[in-house]
Amino acid sequence: MVEPEDRYKISITRPFLLTLVAAGFAIGVFVGAGMRLFTPIQTTKGGNEGENPESAFSFIRPPVQQKDAPGSRAGKELKPFRYKVNEAIQRLIKESDADLVSVYFRDLNTGNRFGIGERDKLLAADLLKIPLMMAYFKWSEASPVVLRKALLYTGDEGRSETLEPGKKYTVNDLLHRMIVSNDQAAYAILFANLPRPRLEKIFKELYVDYDPQRQDEYLSLSAYASFFRVLFNASYLSEEMSEKALRFLSRSASKTAMSSGLPAGIAFSGKRGEQTIRTSDDEEAAAQYRMHELGIIYHPSRPFLLGFVVQGKDRDQITKAIHDLTRLVYDEVDQQTQEGS
Numbered sequence: 001m002v003e004p005e006d007r008y009k010i011s012i013t014r015p016f017l018l019t020l021v022a023a024g025f026a027i028g029v030f031v032g033a034g035m036r037l038f039t040p041i042q043t044t045k046g047g048n049e050g051e052n053p054e055s056a057f058s059f060i061r062p063p064v065q066q067k068d069a070p071g072s073r074a075g076k077e078l079k080p081f082r083y084k085v086n087e088a089i090q091r092l093i094k095e096s097d098a099d100l101v102s103v104y105f106r107d108l109n110t111g112n113r114f115g116i117g118e119r120d121k122l123l124a125a126d127l128l129k130i131p132l133m134m135a136y137f138k139w140s141e142a143s144p145v146v147l148r149k150a151l152l153y154t155g156d157e158g159r160s161e162t163l164e165p166g167k168k169y170t171v172n173d174l175l176h177r178m179i180v181s182n183d184q185a186a187y188a189i190l191f192a193n194l195p196r197p198r199l200e201k202i203f204k205e206l207y208v209d210y211d212p213q214r215q216d217e218y219l220s221l222s223a224y225a226s227f228f229r230v231l232f233n234a235s236y237l238s239e240e241m242s243e244k245a246l247r248f249l250s251r252s253a254s255k256t257a258m259s260s261g262l263p264a265g266i267a268f269s270g271k272r273g274e275q276t277i278r279t280s281d282d283e284e285a286a287a288q289y290r291m292h293e294l295g296i297i298y299h300p301s302r303p304f305l306l307g308f309v310v311q312g313k314d315r316d317q318i319t320k321a322i323h324d325l326t327r328l329v330y331d332e333v334d335q336q337t338q339e340g341s
Helices: 014-038 082-094 124-142 144-148 171-180 184-193 196-205 221-232 239-252 315-338
Strands: 100-107 113-116 121-123 150-153 167-170 218-220 268-277 288-297 304-312
Touching (some): 082 113, 124 144, 124 184, 124 239, 124 268, 167 171, 221 304, 239 268
Antiparallel strands (some): 100 113, 150 167
């Protein structure tokens, strides 16, 4: 029997084989470069793209360093210490270091909270920066191009120490400048370019009773704290956007009265503001200063939310009052957390 002719036999020469190997290598390099090109860059705690992150998330629901052993107090409610804070406040008022002090505290592990005058009203104009940032980040979750949109600074938006008139800046850059550098011109540009319903939606969905169109209205300390709670729990924005917002706020919180009252190495994400208050119509009457500051203090085992409003005649005394009260609360939380651990 005659075998069929082998019509498909291919003779592979050495030069041809070398050509195939070289082509395969080139394809591999091209594919690898393409993967790196289209893979999202991970954002780090420091905010610089391309760095190696210390952890995936550093500011939202951080894992506690202390083990959750049965005897640990990290997950248990703190013993009441509101009276200690109130005693310190009464001393400040008695010694004329402050005329008004409001406090808000919330244990972010258990939800346990207390307040002293926490429903006192704050002029909200300077406080709108955080919900404005959240509105842009919420918008960007559906349309990422929003943060890359370039907006023009004409100079008419107000004086700026970080912006150059006639130059365009991305929304992301303006948000960073608004929060970290407290740039009012950046705030004005962002406010003017955000569709009004998007800002109103933040207050409505977080059940904060406030009309953002009327910036002469007032907002309570406890209401303001709600923005920090939802950022910490990533319960409104995505984890990535919540982390980014708190990272921005951690940079703005450097060298503040509250952060100066914390031990070295303790992270703090917060916002501060200051107002000059006139208590009478008399133009010659001495004005008073009102300082408000609120943020998340990242105790290694028990992160907590703390805020103050302090009003008085001497700015340095007000700053010192916030510093001392912050340290009192931190030491109390730390001591109780260590007990039984």
